[in-house]
Amino acid sequence: MKSEASFIPDGGVTSPKGFLAGAVKAGIKYADKRRLDLGILFSEAPCTAAAVFTTNLVKAAPVLLDQQRLKSGKARAVVMNSGYANACTGAQGMADAIEMTEMTARHTGVSTEDVLAASTGVIGPVFPMERIRTAIPKIKLTVEGGHDIERAIMTTDTVPKEAAVKVGDYTIGGISKGVGMLHPDMATLLCFLTTDANIEAGFLKQALRKAMDISFNMISVDGDGSTNDTVLIMANGMAGGKQITKSSKMADIFQDALNKICIYLAKENARDGEGATKLIEVTVSGAANLKDARLAARTIVGSSLVKTAVHGCDPNWGRVIAAAGRSGAMMEPDKVELEIGGVTLFKDGAPVPFEEKEVAKYLGGKEVSIALNLHLGRAKAMAWGCDLSAEYVKINAEYTT
Amino acid sequence: MKSEASFIPDGGVTSPKGFLAGAVKAGIKYADKRRLDLGILFSEAPCTAAAVFTTNLVKAAPVLLDQQRLKSGKARAVVMNSGYANACTGAQGMADAIEMTEMTARHTGVSTEDVLAASTGVIGPVFPMERIRTAIPKIKLTVEGGHDIERAIMTTDTVPKEAAVKVGDYTIGGISKGVGMLHPDMATLLCFLTTDANIEAGFLKQALRKAMDISFNMISVDGDGSTNDTVLIMANGMAGGKQITKSSKMADIFQDALNKICIYLAKENARDGEGATKLIEVTVSGAANLKDARLAARTIVGSSLVKTAVHGCDPNWGRVIAAAGRSGAMMEPDKVELEIGGVTLFKDGAPVPFEEKEVAKYLGGKEVSIALNLHLGRAKAMAWGCDLSAEYVKINAEYTT
Numbered sequence: 078m079k080s081e082a083s084f085i086p087d088g089g090v091t092s093p094k095g096f097l098a099g100a101v102k103a104g105i106k107y108a109d110k111r112r113l114d115l116g117i118l119f120s121e122a123p124c125t126a127a128a129v130f131t132t133n134l135v136k137a138a139p140v141l142l143d144q145q146r147l148k149s150g151k152a153r154a155v156v157m158n159s160g161y162a163n164a165c166t167g168a169q170g171m172a173d174a175i176e177m178t179e180m181t182a183r184h185t186g187v188s189t190e191d192v193l194a195a196s197t198g199v200i201g202p203v204f205p206m207e208r209i210r211t212a213i214p215k216i217k218l219t220v221e222g223g224h225d226i227e228r229a230i231m232t233t234d235t236v237p238k239e240a241a242v243k244v245g246d247y248t249i250g251g252i253s254k255g256v257g258m259l260h261p262d263m264a265t266l267l268c269f270l271t272t273d274a275n276i277e278a279g280f281l282k283q284a285l286r287k288a289m290d291i292s293f294n295m296i297s298v299d300g301d302g303s304t305n306d307t308v309l310i311m312a313n314g315m316a317g318g319k320q321i322t323k324s325s326k327m328a329d330i331f332q333d334a335l336n337k338i339c340i341y342l343a344k345e346n347a348r349d350g351e352g353a354t355k356l357i358e359v360t361v362s363g364a365a366n367l368k369d370a371r372l373a374a375r376t377i378v379g380s381s382l383v384k385t386a387v388h389g390c391d392p393n394w395g396r397v398i399a400a401a402g403r404s405g406a407m408m409e410p411d412k413v414e415l416e417i418g419g420v421t422l423f424k425d426g427a428p429v430p431f432e433e434k435e436v437a438k439y440l441g442g443k444e445v446s447i448a449l450n451l452h453l454g455r456a457k458a459m460a461w462g463c464d465l466s467a468e469y470v471k472i473n474a475e476y477t478t
Numbered sequence: 479m480k481s482e483a484s485f486i487p488d489g490g491v492t493s494p495k496g497f498l499a500g501a502v503k504a505g506i507k508y509a510d511k512r513r514l515d516l517g518i519l520f521s522e523a524p525c526t527a528a529a530v531f532t533t534n535l536v537k538a539a540p541v542l543l544d545q546q547r548l549k550s551g552k553a554r555a556v557v558m559n560s561g562y563a564n565a566c567t568g569a570q571g572m573a574d575a576i577e578m579t580e581m582t583a584r585h586t587g588v589s590t591e592d593v594l595a596a597s598t599g600v601i602g603p604v605f606p607m608e609r610i611r612t613a614i615p616k617i618k619l620t621v622e623g624g625h626d627i628e629r630a631i632m633t634t635d636t637v638p639k640e641a642a643v644k645v646g647d648y649t650i651g652g653i654s655k656g657v658g659m660l661h662p663d664m665a666t667l668l669c670f671l672t673t674d675a676n677i678e679a680g681f682l683k684q685a686l687r688k689a690m691d692i693s694f695n696m697i698s699v700d701g702d703g704s705t706n707d708t709v710l711i712m713a714n715g716m717a718g719g720k721q722i723t724k725s726s727k728m729a730d731i732f733q734d735a736l737n738k739i740c741i742y743l744a745k746e747n748a749r750d751g752e753g754a755t756k757l758i759e760v761t762v763s764g765a766a767n768l769k770d771a772r773l774a775a776r777t778i779v780g781s782s783l784v785k786t787a788v789h790g791c792d793p794n795w796g797r798v799i800a801a802a803g804r805s806g807a808m809m810e811p812d813k814v815e816l817e818i819g820g821v822t823l824f825k826d827g828a829p830v831p832f833e834e835k836e837v838a839k840y841l842g843g844k845e846v847s848i849a850l851n852l853h854l855g856r857a858k859a860m861a862w863g864c865d866l867s868a869e870y871v872k873i874n875a876e877y878t879t
Contacts, residue, residue: 134804164796165811165827301782379701386874398536399565402536403533423566427570474792
């Protein structure tokens with residue numbers, strides 16, 4: 078059996094067997110129905126399911142509802158929308174989230190308890206429920222609809238983020254949206270993963286958490302964690318085969334494949350960060366422990382000054398060292414070594430002469446790699462983010478209006 | 479004796495008796511000597527002195543030097559510059575910082591041990607020491623020079639930040655510069671306070687820390703803490719009077735006056751934050767404890783999404799609630815109450831209908847007040863910041879080049 082997961086061309090959330098999806102233009106935010114904004118993801122067979130949600134104390138109604146329903150470890154369908162987040166909406170918001178799942182259950186013929194909800198968009202406004210009521214019964218579920226549902230959850234995203242990987246007899250698919258209010262340890266805004274592998278519920282939950290720690294929890298766009306962040310995985314077992322549990326021989330192969338698709342989708346979110354013109358990849362090695370490596374990598378990739386310097390192709394490397402220094406990670410300035418694009422700029426506590434023009438040219442590319450070695454231990458972590466542009470300000474100064 | 483401190487018109491760092499200052503155009507960053515960039519602050523009499531420095535593990539050479547010298551609790555002069563930060567400059571940087579203080583000692587006729595140094599500017603480059611060697615002997619020390627030295631430490635600051643308050647028989651003066659790489663709990667970039675009051679060294683240190691906690695530690699411009707942050711106070715006792723100690727009757731009056739000037743200078747730094755068009759004041763009340771109140775206030779004022787919304791005059795209040803929710807402060811969403819400019823937008827866990835146009839108009843002003851009541855306890859804190867504009871990106875994308 079081939080154990081290396083490989084990407085499927087044009088793959089997405091309906092690539093695994095038995096998953097269907099569809100979306101419509103319900104006019105949730107834009108009454109002129111200019112875009113897809115409401116969709117359903119559906120499995121033809123019962124699924125084990127697990128999710129990771131925002132750590133924000135202010136949680137949107139659909140997050141609170143899903144947390145309750147996922148105690149069963151099962152799900153069959155998710156109704157999702159963009160436009161409004163259904164967060165800070167009080168009792169009315171919860172009633173609306175429940176009603177959406179009830180209507181979806183009737184439309185798809187499954188139990189309401191097996192339907193989850195997810196929303197993204199402006200925090201605060203209550204839903205135009207009459208438009209949602211009219212729209213849900215019009216959603217057609219097909220394999221092709223996988224691409225439509227990704228478009229229905231996009232907000233300030235400029236490109237869809239979809240992928241599927243094949244490993245052995247099964248497939249893992251996924252879609253995700255960002256691309257602002259995006260910060261480590263908050264999962265990301267929305268990500269839905271599907272697989273036709275047969276996965277035991279406890280292992281599914283553990284594998285999802287592990288994958289998050291090296292993917293969505295290692296990206297940052299603007300340091301703001303959302304009220305709606307949700308990463309959900311559903312496994313329907315329709316590829317057949319023995320159930321994979323924590324102690325299965327196949328467990329590592331599934332974990333690797335899941336990591337692969339999660340890192341891919343996380344990086345695509347960072348690359349498409351609001352106003353971004355390039356992807357920044359930060360690798361911190363030689364840290365005393367994994368926590369420090371993660372902390373330093375995420376602090377650097379989240380630093381406004383690092384992000385603006387990269388945007389301006391300005392080899393102002395001192396900002397990277399300064400960000401690491403305030404990260405909370407253990408660090409001895411005299412041991413630190415910094416490389417940008419493979420060029421050493423700082424070593425043993427002192428600057429190393431370098432060709433400014435050469436590094437500035439490198440920073441002008443579409444992917445920028447920053448590598449910091451703390452030379453204190455063996456722990457290593459990677460984080461991804463994007464540059465900070467004037468366009469970010471424009472997008473976020475005019476979002477609700 | 480009048481116990482309420484009052485501002486002195488056109489006051490500054492040389493308003494207290496016995497303080498002199500001067501600055502020159504040394505050409506540290508710009509060889510064409512287009513601006514003042516090197517100065518000395520000097521006291522005619524010995525001073526007790528105390529300082530608060532950056533908590534960044536990467537500390538500039540002058541910070542490391544000052545920490546060493548201030549163990550004596552004394553100082554007579556400070557040599558300071560803008561252009562380069564003398565941070566991440568290794569052994570050469572420390573040798574340069576020491577040499578600057580030695581030259582200043584010779585020029586002013588005091589002991590080298592009584593001279594401190596402070597630098598601000600680009601991290602990394604080593605000093606053009608030959609230019610500094612030529613320039614130091616040319617610095618003339620006068621009372622009028624107080625305004626020049628403020629200009630010599632400005633970097634991306636657009637306006638000087640100077641003040642002096644009179645209370646009873648003595649005066650407290652101060653200058654400060656920001657206005658990027660500025661974040662709570664890192665002090666600010668540079669601030670020098672002087673007083674002719676007679677203050678015992680231990681009390682001076684304690685009073686400075688208390689004042690910092692409600693002023694410079696409660697402002698944020700971009701979430702990046704610097705390698706050079708320094709707030710220094712020197713007290714020369716030349717106003718006469720009995721020494722003020724922790725247990726003096728006068729201790730509270732001095733503390734109040736010091737708080738007043740520190741809050742003023744801190745707010746001026748926030749108002750002049752890189753690219754800022756307005757000052758944002760966040761008050762969090764009803765917190766379970768002071769730590770939570772501070773945490774929530776600083777997280778809100780530091781949120782990129784709150785800052786961009788205020789910049790765009792967009793009453794997107796959900797971002798304020800979301801920022802508080804991820805701050806780490808204890809919070810029960812159902813109890814939270816939010817006001818912007820005195821208009822209630824959110825109460826008891828649900829939105830309150832409001833006139834969008836009215837709040838948008840308010841957000842168009844030069845000062846924006848956001849008040850969040852957590853309704854959990856009695857602790858309260860205030861924090862100050864600024865909006866995030868496209869100009870911030872422009873300034874920081876092109877800083878070193």
